[in-house]
Amino acid sequence: MGVEGIGASVVRKEDRRFITGKGRYVDDIKLVGMTFAQFVRSPHAHAKIKSIDTSAAAKMPGVVGVLTGKEIVEDKIGNLICGWAITSKDGTGMKMGAWPAMAPETVRFVGQAVAVVIAETKNQARDAAEAVVVDYEELPAVPDIRAAIKSGAPQLHPEAPGNVIYDWTLGDEAATDAAFKSAANVVSLDITNNRLVPNAMEPRAAIAEYNEAEEHFTLYTTSQNPHVARLVLSAFYNIAQEHKLRVVAPDVGGGFGSKIFIYPEEMVALWASKKVRRPVKWTGDRSEAFLTDAHGRDHLTKAEMAFDASNKITGLRVKTYANLGAYMSLFSSSVPTYLYATLLSGQYNIPNIFAEVISVYTNTVPVDAYRGAGRPEASFVVERLMETAARQLKVDPGELRRKNFITSFPHQTPVIMAYDIGDFGASLDSAMKAIDYAGFPARKDKAKSEGKLRGIGFSCYIEACGIAPSKAVGSLGAGVGLWESAEVRVNPVGTIEILTGSHSHGQGHETTFCQLVAERLGVPISQVQIVHGDTDKVQFGMGTYGSRSAAVGLTAILKAMEKVESKAKKIAAHQLEASEDDIVIENGEFKVTGTDKTIALPMVALAAYTAHNLPDGMEPGLKEGAFYDPTNFTFPAGAYICELEVDPGTGKTSFVNFVAADDFGRLINPMIVEGQVHGGLAQGIGQALLEGAVYDSSGQLVTASFMDYTMPRADDLPSFKLNHTTTLCPGNPLGVKGCGEAGAIGASAAVINAITDAIGNNRLEMPATPDRVWHAIHGNA
């Protein structure tokens, strides 16, 4: 490892521009002749649109266009799609209702767009949007899962009777039922996985420009995957052909999944830019983000675990209702199915698992992938069950887990996943040592003498990341392949550009990806530029989500690097009159091994481009590309232990200690990994203690601002103690697994397990607000 190579905590290259306010986000971009869009949004959760009168708005100062849902349908702009087909247990396909980018007839959630005003200034657009008169006929709304599945509940879509999108199962039901019949003990839990608002720091935004002469569109947008956006926009929405559409995702201020999806606003901006023949900008405000960004989680689950007399798990049975909101967002169908039920084996040897997932429509904003996406919900189910079982069976929670850990690899679970490697015992040992588990009883007693209720909670999570082998996801219904592409361009004077289909919106790719180049070529990272986020520059890419950028994106770069190095070695050998096999790369030089004969990378590059003296038949230039498709998911795993105190007078929780022992395989940049874990833990703890999206019975979002939606603040969080144990991922040459989602996946269960331990009442829903904890302590909930 060099000072900037793999394993070095190199300071992030991109932070200078971010922390000095020099980042270039979509809203920073100003085009000549640019106009501003303001959407007219439904104030009702469910209503028929009787009429829309745009005449007054159209006459307002500065207005260049007022467009409605009717017109977008008339122009044959396609409905939004869901890219993952799920088949119900009865063999039927998912029951998908139409989602036009603006509602022509019916609105199904508060905030759904019905019209858009385009004006010269943002304020003129806002003024005119207020002058659009929409006459609604209110319909009864179903704001949550329980309301949606009630017999006689109002129907959202004629295509989905009973508001059920699919009723899907995974695993062997008969074998699992048999395991429960012969079980010595059964543990069961009813679990609510609370609904979350993603709240990326930068709200969504889009600028669309239509070039009439070339019949070409450019879309600047807040996307985690601009190529996928281009693919979907061109293939399904009838707006522009792929070669006539450039999508640029410049600096993007966080996504957490919410910026994977194609949203109505960017479709409307593109369509409108051609209609009004002016560039159209839309920048969402925070209220629009709360109302219209795809939310996360929102499950109701009944889960049961069967044990034999020796406390070995013999079966797991799970029935989950998932709220997908009013429409099916791009990957929504896959989140509570293949990203959830496939992880229900956790870190444990469970011979029989059966899961049933029923996804339903409600009059709420669509729900889709949010940091962890299905895996936090699965981990929460398994780890809450394990802790509950330990209490019920009166065994130590660490010992119960250890007894059931998978210890030999590869391990095929009953729910599709084949774990490649791991050492779950090592992570648990590390975490227990870090928190001084042996000393806990004494600490609990001392706290009690001070009037505080102290508890400790474990969470041993596993996740499937590096998403994903294309063939595997294709067989499960995915509409796309999930490989990654890269191109390495060595310029004539030896500087290097790495073009990647991964997108960085906080992950630090501009640093970590350079570190691979520094490691292999020994050049300083200042000589390397990461190019991403522009479909005109990068050939293709599947983007960043599912902790995939290192395992898939960086491996693609490695594959391209290997091709570049191979060609460069041939050139160097030719120049040095040596055998190619004798060339080694050290400190930016190509060296004939065992001699002092060297040629520096810039000279090799120059030779490649002058092409005056290349090996016979070699093409000029030094640029190679690669597509990399992984052979398996990666399986980051770890153990989190949380120790906390509850104030019985107020129900307020205070952290004493939070330790994490993660196995991410090889770390490229430990400092960035640490930051990723901190952020993930903050979101996991946020879900456990603070965050919860609440709609009232009429479908109004109660938590529509930070006055009511509790975002974690620094003083809500403990100082984390992070440790790493390492098993190198055998599935990719770098041995990396991914670290972006782990904290959000593992933390919530540790926190809830600790609080329920402290208060001696296992019935506690997230977010465990002081109010809820106090009621749980005093038993009058």
Next chain:
Amino acid sequence: MYQTTYHRPSSVDEAAALFAKGSESKYLAGGHTLIPVMKQRLASPSDVIDLSKIKELVGIALSGDALIIKAATTYFDILRSADAKKAIPALVHLVSVLGDPQVRYRGTIGGSIANNDPAADFPAAVVALDATVKTNKRSISADDFFKGLFATALEDGEIITAISFPLPAKAGYSKMRHPASRFALTAVFVTKTKSGDVRAAATGASQNGVMRVPAIESALKANWSPGALDNVRISADGLLTDIHGSSSYRANLIKVMAQRAVTAAG
């Protein structure tokens, strides 16, 4: 935000005259309530009259048996005031748990009580300390000033100029922060006056805004100690219920916060 006309008067009289001239005038102090609602287009005042730069409205003074805080004094200025700390440390503690540094640099005591948010901190101190609210027209006692949610005894155009706090024998403030907004989910200010009287006021709890809590006052008058409240029962009737706290939880908090306030008061 809609169009508005911004004024920055340099005296109270000028401010009152400007207010009278506008068709729908609003005074601006720290702006923490008015500016957000204007940005959300929920308020559209014709004229915004900024009181925060009027010199005669800023300052803290100890005068005999009272601490006088002028209305446009910021929380930050109260926080660092040696006079305030010496006279009523509980008041300075209240400011230290009010909002965050950004809020404390802009927010003013006058703005807080004129707005009378049902979960604001200062109304509890004004009521429990039996302060007098001075305006450009008159003096109003604390018990007469607050009139329910966002409502006060102030007449249209009337300007608070100062709040006069009688120095207590003992005072304490204990606050359970609202997890999201950091206003008071419920907070209680308790005072033992120099004449031996006890006043306790809760904020964040009642559907009608700041309220005195007679059960706590009588128990503490009999025995000024946290333990004196052990058997006091606070009714949940009329208390707020929302996603962050049920009325029974808030009733519990009134008692627990009162006990902690007494402990803090010593």
